[in-house]
Each structure stands twice: as structure tokens, then as C-alpha cells.
Amino acid sequence: MKIVYIDLAKGFRNLAIAVLTLVTTSCQATIPPFVVRHLGNDHGIVQLKTNNKLLLLPIEESAPEARVNVMQNQKNVSTLHVRLAVNNIDYYVPFDLSNLDIPALAINVQNVPDSALCWRSFELADEFDTQNRESHRPVYHFTPPYGWMNDPNGMVYKDGTYHLFYQYNPYGSMWGNMHWGHATSQDLVSWQHQPVAISPDDLGAIFSGSCVVDKNNTAGFGKDAIVALYTSAGERQTQSLAYSIDNGKSFSKYEGNPVLTSEAPDFRDPKVIWYEPTETWIMILAVGQEMQFFSSANLKDWTYESSFGEGHGAHGGVWECPDLIEVHIEGSNNKEWVLLCNINPGGPFGGSATQYFIGDFNGKVFNNHSPELTKWMDYGKDHYATVTWSNAPDNRHIAIAWMSNWQYANQVPTKQFRSANSIPRDLSLVNKEGNLILKSTPSPELEILRGEASNKRSFTVNKDYNIDKLLDNNKGLYEIVMTIKNKDAEFIGFRLFNSQGEEVDFCYNLIEGNFSMNRANSGDVSFSKEFPITTIAPIGKTDEITLRIFADKSSLELFMNDGEYVMTNLVFPSTPYNRANFYSKGGNYEVTSFDVYSL
Ligand code: FRU
Secondary structure, eight states: OOEEEOOOOGGGTTHHHHHEEEEEESOOOOOOOOEEEETTTTTTEEEOOOOOOOEEEOTTTTSOOEEEEEETTEEEEEEEOOOOOOOOOOOEEEETTTTTTTEEEEEEEEEEOTGGGGGHHHGEEEEOOOOOOTTOOSSSSSOOOSEEEEEEEEEEETEEEEEEEEEEETTOOOSOOOOEEEEEEEEEEEEEEEEEEEEBTTTTTEEEEEEEEEEEOSSSSOEEEEEEEEEEHHHHEEEEEESSSTTTSSEEOEEETOOOOOOOOSSEEEEEEEEGGGGGEEEEEEEEEEEEEEEESSSSSOOOEEEEEETTOOOEEEEEEEEEEEEEEETTSOEEOOOOEEEOOTTTSSEEEEEEEEEEOOSEEEEEEEEOEHHHSSSSSOOOEEEBTOOOOOGEEEEEEEOOOOOTTSSOOOOOOEOOOOOOEEEEEETTTTEEEEEEEEOOGGGGGOEEEEEEEEEEEEEEESOOOOOOOOOOOOEEEEEEEESSSSEEOOOOETSSSEEEEEEEEEETTEEEETTSSSSSOOTOOSSSSSEEEEOOOOOOOOOEEEEEEEEEEEEEGTTTEEEEOOOOOSSSSOOOEEESSSSSSEEEEEEEOOO
């Protein structure tokens, strides 16, 4: 069946009219056509006649961003920035039509030449297939259903459910159009995708922020309302508020937004906590290269209290995504306050990283106990925007990070989606040679992923020891747990590698007391010159070390001594690393246990 829809709209008589003719086969549902009117100057209007729920937009990642104004009765209802295909189509993204009045709809597209491929490539559908089509897509790490993700946002636990919101672009797999995506989980391991929670408005895009459960109804939205505080990123960055009275299913924006403004250009990422001693809400905001503290009785009216940062820690870039938690010191009854401070650029290996400060907090001022030290939470290159769940059960502090780095996040070799989160980690403080350090242990829930340990052994490494197969049917999802006891080696090393000669080289240098991971030959490293590097953790000298390595399709997360030191790095091998080669230099060492679990 062939359908041609011609719209010779009177008001557009002197405009070029392109009529798209769509052909359907007789056994398919009728696909109505699109009418495209070119207005000159790379500007066109698309009108539709359809009952379909979705308009599929063809994306070419190297194309410039088109400005897409969605108009109803000639009034703009939303603006998207979309890399509409000019020469090639990399993939499609869906645009939801279901709440729009289609006869009154005009999609007003600017910055796309008349000759661009997109004008004849829009499609209509009722469903969008989010099945994985990519070999590098993680399996047990959270990824968005499609499109781009960066920071985890608004993580909150309520009534048995962990909510994860995240910086989300539903209109392409590169940064832009920031929404809060949403997913829920009962166990931190399997995640259910939920509809987008908060969408951009006239105050701006929806940047990072946090959620709290308002147990005392301080804001007046209702007892136990989930209140989200986020940055409205418009001309300026201001702080806004949205609330949910249906357990996070839907959010309403507060009519008094924004609730906090500033002259500072970088003024964002509100983290809100309840400070019990004064029964006050505290907001920590990233402002340039410092953190500012504000207080409030009702989440709406905020009073400036203090600033922290100058002269403390790393300052190679702006500070972003703060968190403030009171954490238990292992082996004691004491607690200290930990201020998480993400920084970009200025991380130890270039680009993004998470530093932290340990000190005290009195509801107004944070006081750093070791101003002379810079402390990093993770010694990999792909651990950023780390924050913790609010209201987590059993006084737990559960953190996750965005597993990427702004140096190359937009270029990593995936398409249908871009970026994953780290596995969840439980935080605690430990005393290490007189200094407190923040330990990140894989959350115990992750053990439900484990199959049988299929490679259990112990062995001595005298120069070389090979394991020809880590797993029988290795899909790239596994956890290695091992303990190494040194005898007299100066270098304890092992490589994980695949049949293509791609490898990751881990080495404990006992002369210098550091542990490194080299991903220079780990697979596809071609997309950025910042990617093929070695990351190093200053773990000190010790005769015994335990390691847990979590492998997924495109990441390795290494936990040393149960998380005293952590290294999170992306890797893009063409097939899973299924072999290991242990080597020693200067002496021997023993691997007293080596277990591989498929996950
Ligand atoms: C951190 C960040 C935040 C900001 C968000 C925007 O990665 O730059 O500071 O709110 O991403 O997506």
C-alpha cells in the first residue's frame, strides 16, 4: 500500500514543500507520512499525521546539534538539542508523542541543511527496542535503556526500594538535554527502568542534585514526601525543588522555584542532609573550587553558613557533586564526618576523580582534620560524581560513581547507550598507619551474582605461572578473589589477557609500595589519547594482599584489602580476558587462594 500525504498549507505557499512518501507493505499497519517544509537558512518544520506513540529521530553523532522546538498551536512547549543525521544514521532515539495533540503539532527544526538525511529518515513506531545490540554493554552494572548518562543523582532509599536517578539525555548518546532518568531496585543489583522523573523547563536543564525523605513534613508537601533538590541550569545556575507524594513515581515542581540563587557562575549539585543535633536541613553546594554550606528548616528558605575548600586538597579544576556523611571508624565506637568532593579536571590521572576530606561538622562549618593531605577515593581513572544513598537502611553509607571520565566520556566506543555506574560500595573509615582512610567495600548484595567458583587453586610464582582458562564459557562477567603472600619478590605482577593479545597488566611494586594497572593494550583505546594509561595506587609495602576484581563487558574494578584501595577503570576488549599470566621479579611469591566466579 502506498500512501501520499500532501499538505499545501495556505500560509506557506511560497515555501519549498517537501513531501515524504512512505511506502508500507500491505500486511503492516499504515504508516502515515511526514510533511517537511523547508523555510530556508537550515530551518524546517515537520508535521505529522499519525496515531503512533513515538517519533524516531535519526542521530549522527558527528553532526552539529540541531535546535528542535516542539510546538503546539504555534507555541513552543519544549526545546531539544539533537544531533539530527546529516550524512549517516548512527542510531535512532524515540521522541514521545503520546501527550501531544498531533494535529496541532509542529516540530520546528533549526541548524539542519535542507540536504540532510534526517528530513527523509524520521520514523514512527509504538515501541522502541532497547535490547542490547552492543558487545561493550555492561550486564550487571547499571546503564540507561538508551541514550547518555552521567552523574548518579538523588539516590534515596524508601520503604524497601532504592531509587537511582541520573543525569540523562534521552535524545542521543552524548551529553545534552539534561533530565533526571530514574530506576529502582530492591537489592542494588537488579534495576528496573522507570519513566523519566524530572524534565527541563524554562528555568533550565536539570543538573545534578539529591533527594531526601521529608519525614516530619517540614516542607509541607506531605509527611514522607520525597523531595528532590537539583540545579536548574539556565542562563545562571540556581537551585530548585520538586517533590513526590507517590513514592517517586511522579514529581511536581515547586511553584516557588528557584529556591536559591547566586552570582557565582558554577553553583550546583545540591546535596541535602538532615543534621539531627539541630534538626536542620543542610545543603552542600559545589561553588567554583569550594563547597558552600546552607541551612534550612523547610527545604525552601536557605541561609548561607560557611565555605570550605581554599588551601585544602586538589584544585586542578572545579569542585562538583558534594556529599557529607558521618561514617563509623572500624574497630571503634567513633565516627567522623567525610566530605566527598568530586573534581574535574585535576584528578591524579587527568580529568575527573573523587577526593575526600575527613573532619568534624557542627551543623554550620566543616573542619578538615588533615589539611596537609590530599586523599583520593579511587585510584582508577573512571570513578566520578560519587555520592551516597540518602536514608539507607542500617546506617549504611552506600556509594556509587559514574564510571567514566570527562576527558573521553562522549567518545567511548558505544552507541545505543553511553556510560555505566560503578558497582555499589559500602563506605567505612579505617585507621591506616596513623591516618584515617575511606574504605569502599563492594556492597554485600553483589554476592547474589556469584555462580560456583569454577577456578580454585593456589600456586607459587617463581618467574612465571600461567592459567590457560579463567572460565569455561567466559562471557566477560566474572569476579576474581585472590590472596597473595610475598616471599621475596620485588615485583608481583599478573596479566589478564585474551586470544587477541589484548591485556591488562597489574603490578605490585614492592620497592616503591605502589600497585598499578596498565590498560595501554587492553583493547580499543583508539578513541582518546587520554585513555591508554597506567593508574597507580600508593598502597604501601605489605607481605600479604587480598584482591577482588569485578569484570564486566567494559570495566575492571579492583578492590585491594577489602576496599582500602580501589581502582576503577574502563576497558574495551574485543573478547573477554580469559587467561592469566602471573610473573615475579627479584624473588618469588605465593598465591594462596585464587577463585573465579562467573557473575
Ligand atoms: C558533573 C557535572 C555536574 C553537573 C552535571 C551536568 O559531572 O558536571 O556538576 O550538575 O555534571 O550534567
